[in-house]
Amino acid sequence: MTSSTNGKYDRRPLIAGNWKMNLDHVQGITLLQKLAWTLDDAGHDYQRAEVAVFPPFTDLRGVQTLVRGDDLQVVYGGQDLSPHDSGAYTGDISGQFLEKLGCTYVLVGHSERRAIHQETDELLNSKVKAAFRHNLTPILCAGEGLEVRQAGNHVEHTVSQLRAGIDGLTAEQVGQLVVAYEPVWAIGTGEVAGPDDAQEMCAALRAELGSLYDAETAGKVRMLYGGSVKAANAGAILKGKDVDGLLVGGASLDAAEFASIVRFEHLLVTD
Numbered sequence: 001m002t003s004s005t006n007g008k009y010d011r012r013p014l015i016a017g018n019w020k021m022n023l024d025h026v027q028g029i030t031l032l033q034k035l036a037w038t039l040d041d042a043g044h045d046y047q048r049a050e051v052a053v054f055p056p057f058t059d060l061r062g063v064q065t066l067v068r069g070d071d072l073q074v075v076y077g078g079q080d081l082s083p084h085d086s087g088a089y090t091g092d093i094s095g096q097f098l099e100k101l102g103c104t105y106v107l108v109g110h111s112e113r114r115a116i117h118q119e120t121d122e123l124l125n126s127k128v129k130a131a132f133r134h135n136l137t138p139i140l141c142a143g144e145g146l147e148v149r150q151a152g153n154h155v156e157h158t159v160s161q162l163r164a165g166i167d168g169l170t171a172e173q174v175g176q177l178v179v180a181y182e183p184v185w186a187i188g189t190g191e192v193a194g195p196d197d198a199q200e201m202c203a204a205l206r207a208e209l210g211s212l213y214d215a216e217t218a219g220k221v222r223m224l225y226g227g228s229v230k231a232a233n234a235g236a237i238l239k240g241k242d243v244d245g246l247l248v249g250g251a252s253l254d255a256a257e258f259a260s261i262v263r264f265e266h267l268l269v270t271d
Ligand SMILES: O=C(CO)COP(=O)(O)O
Pocket: 018, 110, 182, 186, 187, 188, 189, 190, 226, 227, 228, 229, 247, 248, 249, 250, 251
């Protein structure tokens, strides 16, 4: 991925910051303001690389107000959503509410949701469908743990998570999807999958979509890599031709670091 037009298909690079359970709504606004200023000062062209943040739910209203008030081009989304639209689901958040708050995206199936909350592929499939019902673009996360990687079954494992997550979607929906490959062993550990690993998996995921749907549909899907991404390694990972962006955790909490990931020179090459 070296441009905003990846060959025949227009896959605008997406650099996404997952804040996880960090930053209260005041801290969140401060970070977003700083990020926007830094990117503006650098003359960032959002058409060349889209920038998204995923704050905690309690920050979203403040983020919406700031984005609207200051006319920011940064987009945002929820870190999760309920498979249901409303009702007696204490503690859950409906896609309907996220849509009302101006969210563009929603993360589905982050490995921390899969591991800590035991979310199954079947549940995640209903969350993906709930996202589409509320005009949110799901970012479906998939990736293997260390044991699976060591056994050499990482491609099969991750591809099967993707297959289960998109069960029953139309080709039109799949074409809008974003998929994030996040190897669990590389999240928050400082271990990064090598650029070749990221490319191998993104290509395998795309190939699977090609065989389940068709090449044109698969060619539209943006594939992100996530796991210990920093400004120092972002460029090498983004060189993979099937890697269309990054899902950044820890480094997205530092405005300057995240802005330099967004601004990595490879994103700015014109073709
Ligand atoms: O889980 C991640 C993003 O969703 C990756 O987190 P880190 O970048 O902190 O490893």
